[in-house]
Structures are given as structure tokens and as C-alpha cells.
Amino acid sequence: MPETAVVWLRRDLRTRDNATLAAACAADRVLPVYCFEPRRYGQRAFGGAASFEYDGVGAGRAQFEREAVGDLRDRLREIGSDLFVRHGRPDAVLPDLVEAVDADHLHYQTLPIPEERTREHQVRRALPEAVTVERHWTHTLHHVEDLPTPYDEMPDTFTPWRQSVEAESRVREPIEAPAVPPVPADAPQPGPIPELADLGVVGDVPDDDRMPLDFEGGETPGQRRLEQYVWETDSLRAYKQTRNGLVGRDYSSKFSPWQNVGCLSPRDVYQTVKEYERERVSNDSTYWLNFELRWRDFFQFQFAKYGGKFFTPGGIRERTDLDWRRDESDFRRWQEGRTGVPFVDAAMRELVATGYVSNRARQNAASFLVHDLGIDWRWGGAHYEHHLLDYDPASNYGNWAYIAKVGNDSREGGFDVLSQAERYDPGGEYISRWCPELDGLIAEYAREPWRMDEEEQRERGLVLGEDYPEPMVDPERL
Numbered sequence: 037m038p039e040t041a042v043v044w045l046r047r048d049l050r051t052r053d054n055a056t057l058a059a060a061c062a063a064d065r066v067l068p069v070y071c072f073e074p075r076r077y078g079q080r081a082f083g084g085a086a087s088f089e090y091d092g093v094g095a096g097r098a099q100f101e102r103e104a105v106g107d108l109r110d111r112l113r114e115i116g117s118d119l120f121v122r123h124g125r126p127d128a129v130l131p132d133l134v135e136a137v138d139a140d141h142l143h144y145q146t147l148p149i150p151e152e153r154t155r156e157h158q159v160r161r162a163l164p165e166a167v168t169v170e171r172h173w174t175h176t177l178h179h180v181e182d183l184p185t186p187y188d189e190m191p192d193t194f195t196p197w198r199q200s201v202e203a204e205s206r207v208r209e210p211i212e213a214p215a216v217p218p219v220p221a222d223a224p225q226p227g228p229i230p231e232l233a234d235l236g237v238v239g240d241v242p243d244d245d246r247m248p249l250d251f252e253g254g255e256t257p258g259q260r261r262l263e264q265y266v267w268e269t270d271s272l273r274a275y276k277q278t279r280n281g282l283v284g285r286d287y288s289s290k291f292s293p294w295q296n297v298g299c300l301s302p303r304d305v306y307q308t309v310k311e312y313e314r315e316r317v318s319n320d321s322t323y324w325l326n327f328e329l330r331w332r333d334f335f336q337f338q339f340a341k342y343g344g345k346f347f348t349p350g351g352i353r354e355r356t357d358l359d360w361r362r363d364e365s366d367f368r369r370w371q372e373g374r375t376g377v378p379f380v381d382a383a384m385r386e387l388v389a390t391g392y393v394s395n396r397a398r399q400n401a402a403s404f405l406v407h408d409l410g411i412d413w414r415w416g417g418a419h420y421e422h423h424l425l426d427y428d429p430a431s432n433y434g435n436w437a438y439i440a441k442v443g444n445d446s447r448e449g450g451f452d453v454l455s456q457a458e459r460y461d462p463g464g465e466y467i468s469r470w471c472p473e474l475d476g477l478i479a480e481y482a483r484e485p486w487r488m489d490e491e492e493q494r495e496r497g498l499v500l501g502e503d504y505p506e507p508m509v510d511p512e513r514l
């Protein structure tokens with residue numbers, strides 16, 4: 037009897053290095069499926085203590101996802117297969133499709149976040165017992181089975197974990213894109229890719245001429261960016277020196293949006309870096325890009341270890357000594373880039389306008405919210421979740437928790453945002469780009485406009501409180 041497999045694609049929208057797809061292709065007939073999960077769009081709730089509501093996937097993220105699905109569908113159609121797209125809960129969609137094609141097997145990518153795990157359990161429960169189910173771990177550089185210690189025993193600080201992984205774990209070879217068997221003859225209609233309005237997503241897709249890069253979803257654009265950053269522009273050669281940049285296309289790789297939707301596998305990036313080391317140069321920059329991929333892995337495994345505890349106000353450190361403020365008006369000023377602290381405002385405006393912000397600016401804006409305004413770090417995390425094209429639950433909330441001192445960093449204190457601005461934006465270029473009302477001021481005033489007295493403000497045509505906000509906090513305390 038010919039065997040039929042359904043493959044449920046999730047944050048693994050690629051044909052290359054996709055162990056889930058490759059395993060499903062052992063069957064004679066394969067039905068690849070993607071679900072636009074309705075519970076991710078529109079209003080979402082942060083449960084538990086001090087619960088709150090927020091807007092789920094934003095327009096930029098949803099559009100990137102749509103493009104990634106479209107690209108995968110095109111690639112599968114080119115090789116005689118297809119991608120079956122549904123807007124519905126996976127635990128309703130998948131049993132229907134399994135029944136329609138009389139499938140023997142279901143394969144899916146397993147993910148570390150409690151909500152994503154719950155979806156998996158719901159799907160398994162809804163399937164007939166005769167269907168064999170196989171889950172595959174494909175989201176990280178190091179396979180979960182190759183860790184030196186199981187994740188539930190891993191250290192909570194990055195350095196010892198990274199050292200043990202570097203010494204004792206290997207990175208598996210990426211898997212070539214498989215030959216995908218035909219879809220079952222009795223397969224239903226492939227279905228349309230839902231429009232943003234169908235998904236209930238409101239707001240505009242970021243389209244700003246200051247975008248650092250054309251972020252288009254899909255394996256094809258993702259591979260193109262890998263090629264461009266590593267080989268064409270040779271930017272990898274100096275990554276360690278440029279990675280704290282704020283403005284431009286190539287100061288960092290910008291791989292993250294493609295990685296987190298799964299268009300680009302971390303192992304493919306790693307292998308490309310290794311090839312580059314053999315063919316061009318092996319230096320501290322090439323080492324550092326792979327070092328950063330291990331940060332990404334670290335958070336994925338930390339979330340597998342701690343689960344829901346990561347999303348509580350006191351985080352994995354179970355801190356009860358922090359009394360977070362929940363002031364909506366102050367929070368709105370931060371969200372809208374009207375704090376009166378230009379380095380922070382530039383970051384927040386860039387986030388909304390483009391869906392991407394450098395690591396350095398993300399850190400400073402986050403630190404300002406939690407340490408200078410004292411506002412619940414999870415509110416900030418939810419705002420990033422809505423806008424960031426590269427949103428990944430573990431990377432986002434893991435970094436937020438780290439900065440809020442409730443996660444994997446036991447040191448005290450936040451960033452000195454003024455000295456950070458001086459160090460990383462010495463000419464004020466980043467600030468002028470996103471706060472054009474400060475353009476034309478000397479860099480020192482662009483960074484700290486309150487240094488101008490009233491006469492200087494009038495002379496320079498920038499009156500604080502009218503043309504640009506007064507700082508929300510006393511600059512002496514920053």
C-alpha cells in the first residue's frame with residue numbers, strides 16, 4: 037500500500053535543511069500544510085499575575101509571513117508539489133486534511149515555547165490513533181540531542197554553556213532540499229493565502245525609505261541575503277567591528293527575520309561561515325557571527341527548560357522585590373518615541389517605521405523602559421512582539437528578561453543611555469535620521485537637547501516642549 041504523509045510546516049518555511057519535510061518525503065504521497073493560526077492575530081492576552089492585553093502580530097510581521105508562505109508554495113510547485121494553506125486552528129485543520137487524504141503519518145516541527153507546545157498537544161489529541169506522529173527539532177544550530185547536558189540541566193549563564201557546547205557538541209550538516217513526492221490524488225484545493233484583512237490585522241505594512249534593507253519574506257530572499265552579506269559585499273570580514281552599528285544595511289547580517297520564520301536555517305548560516313573561513317578569511321569576525329547564533333540557541337533551550345516562568349513579572353529568578361509600574365500614558369510616550377531622550381526615541385520610531393532595530397538600539401530602548409521608567413518589562417516585550425519582523429518568543433522575551441534582571445543576567449543596573457548614545461552615535465547621525473526635528477543641531481545637542489538654554493533653543497529653532505518633548509526623567513538621573 038502506498039503511504040501518505042501530511043507535513044505541518046510551522047516556523048520552518050523552507051525546503052533546504054528542513055528535517056521535517058525531508059522525513060515526510062519518505063512516504064509515497066506528501067501533503068505540505070501551513071496554518072495561519074487565528075489566535076496569533078488581533079488581541080492577545082498575557083496571562084497570569086498582572087495580566088494585560090496587547091495587539092498580536094502586526095502588519096509588517098503578517099506580510100513577511102505571507103510572503104514566506106508564498107515563496108515556499110512557489111518552490112514546491114516548481115518541483116511538482118504544492119503548499120496547502122488554511123486560515124484556522126491546526127487542531128481543526130490538520131485532522132480534516134489527514135482524513136481527506138487518508139494519511140498514515142503526520143510530521144511537524146516542534147518548538148520550545150509553552151504556547152507552541154500546547155498547539156502540538158492539541159493537534160495530537162485531535163488525530164485518529166492510527167496516524168503515526170513524528171516531531172522534529174529544527175529551529176536551532178545545535179540539535180537538542182547533541183547538547184553536552186540535557187536542556188533541563190543546562191547552566192543559566194551563557195558563557196559556561198557556550199564553552200561546553202563549543203567544546204563538546206557538533207553542528208550537524210545541513211540537509212539538502214528533498215525531492216518531494218506528489219500530493220495525494222484526492223487532495224482538496226490548496227487554498228488561497230489570506231489577505232491581511234482576512235487575518236484581522238490592522239495597520240500599515242512598514243514602507244519607509246529609511247528601511248535598512250528590503251525585508252521580503254521567503255527562502256529565496258533569505259538565501260539571497262546570505263549570499264549578499266557573506267560573499268558579495270564581504271561584510272562578514274569585519275562583522276565584529278561593525279555589529280554595534282545603528283545605520284545601514286551591512287553593519288550586521290540582518291538574517292534574523294528569515295531565521296525566525298524559518299526561511300533560513302542557522303545550520304546553513306553556520307556552514308556558509310565555515311566555507312567563507314576556508315575560502316576567504318578566518319578571523320574574530322567569522323567566529324563572532326557563529327558566537328551570536330549560539331546566543332540564539334541559548335535562549336531557545338532556556339525556554340525549553342523554564343517554560344512559562346519566563347513570562348512572569350519576576351521571571352526565572354522569581355524576583356518579588358521589583359514593583360513594576362503600569363502607567364499607560366508613560367508607556368505610550370515610550371512606544372511613540374516621545375520620551376524626550378533622543379537615542380531612545382530614535383529606536384522606538386525606527387521600530388514602528390521599519391520593523392527592524394539594531395541590537396544596540398533595542399537594548400537601550402528596553403533598558404530605558406525598565407530601569408529609567410520602571411515599567412513592566414513584559415509590556416515592552418509585547419510591543420516589540422507586535423512590530424519586530426524578526427520576532428521570536430525566546431529571543432525577544434529572553435533578551436527582555438535579561439535586561440530587566442529577571443532572566444539570565446545576575447548583575448544589577450541598566451544601560452547609561454546617554455553615554456551609550458555618545459559612544460555609538462558620536463556624530464548624531466542615527467538620532468537625526470529618526471528625529472528629524474533635531475537634525476542640524478551639533479551632535480552634543482542632538483543627543484542631549486536639554487543642554488541648550490532658552491536663548492540657544494530659540495536661536496536654533498528648537499524649543500523644548502514645543503518642537504521636541506522635554507525629557508520624561510531628570511537627565512541627571514540617566
Ligand SMILES: Cc1cc2nc3c(=O)[nH]c(=O)nc-3n(C[C@H](O)[C@H](O)[C@H](O)COP(=O)(O)OP(=O)(O)OC[C@H]3O[C@@H](n4cnc5c(N)ncnc54)[C@H](O)[C@@H]3O)c2cc1C
Binds near residue numbers: 288296396431433
Ligand atoms: C530587548 C531585545 C529584544 C530582542 N528581540 C529579538 C527577537 O524577537 N528576535 C531576534 O531574533 N532577536 C532579538 N533580539 C536580539 C538581537 O537584537 C537580534 O537578533 C539582532 O539585532 C538581529 O539582527 P541581525 O540578524 O543583523 O544580527 P547579527 O548581529 O547579524 O547576529 C547574527 C544572528 O545572531 C543571533 N543573535 C544576535 N544577537 C542575539 C541576541 N542578543 N539574542 C539572540 N540571538 C541573537 C540572531 O539570530 C542574528 O540574526 C533582541 C534583543 C533585545 C535587546
